[in-house]
Amino acid sequence: MSTEHNYFCRDVNEMRAFAREFAHTLHAPVCVALHGDLGMGKSEIARAIIQELRGNDTVVPSPTFTIVQSYDGISHFDLYRVNDESELTEIGLDYALQNDITLIEWPEIAEHILPQYTIHIYITANDPGRKVVVKQ
Numbered sequence: 153m154s155t156e157h158n159y160f161c162r163d164v165n166e167m168r169a170f171a172r173e174f175a176h177t178l179h180a181p182v183c184v185a186l187h188g189d190l191g192m193g194k195s196e197i198a199r200a201i202i203q204e205l206r207g208n209d210t211v212v213p214s215p216t217f218t219i220v221q222s223y224d225g226i227s228h229f230d231l232y233r234v235n236d237e238s239e240l241t242e243i244g245l246d247y248a249l250q251n252d253i254t255l256i257e258w259p260e261i262a263e264h265i266l267p268q269y270t271i272h273i274y275i276t277a278n279d280p281g282r283k284v285v286v287k288q
Contacts, residue, residue: 155288162281167193170284171200178205178253180225183267185259188275193282194257197273198228201255215257219243225251231258240265 161167178184178201186194199212206223215221215230220243222228227248234240240262248254249267259266274285 157286159284159286160278160281161193161284164193164196167196167282167284168200171197172204174286175201175204180253181249181251181267181269183249183254183256183270185266185270185272186255186257186275187259187272189277192275192277194275195230197275197284198255198257201253202226202228205253220245220248222252225253227252227254229254229256231256231261234258234261237261237264 159170161170184201186197188194195214202212202223203210205226210223212223212228213221215228216232219231219233220227220229227244229243229245229248231240234243240246245254245262245265249265256262256266272287274287276283
């Protein structure tokens with residue numbers, strides 16, 4: 153049985169507040185797939201989750217070029233530049249999915265290996281702000 157929850161965030165501060173609250177529902181192993189166009193706030197949600205769970209002073213750069221960043225039991229993947237699904241094992245996605253709180257931006261290339269327990273977050277423009285839909 154799946155559930156769906158809708159949130160409306162007027163600005164980045166409300167989006168970060170949503171993510172900080174959501175972070176406390178996460179326990180490893182769990183996968184959070186972040187869906188949305190460029191600039192919708194996927195990285196902001198991931199950053200807020202990581203900082204809530206690992207400390208506000210945790211530096212959380214976007215993994216766009218490194219593809220993955222790790223934070224003591226949290227793995228943050230950005231699959232935007234991954235061209236072939238065979239790369240997913242090389243970058244450690246399989247391990248992370250089995251052991252960590254795994255946050256994935258641009259999860260579409262990994263769709264077939266995402267676990268059943270994946271939480272999908274869909275972010276879309278909603279004037280003013282963003283609509284955030286959480287499907288479990």
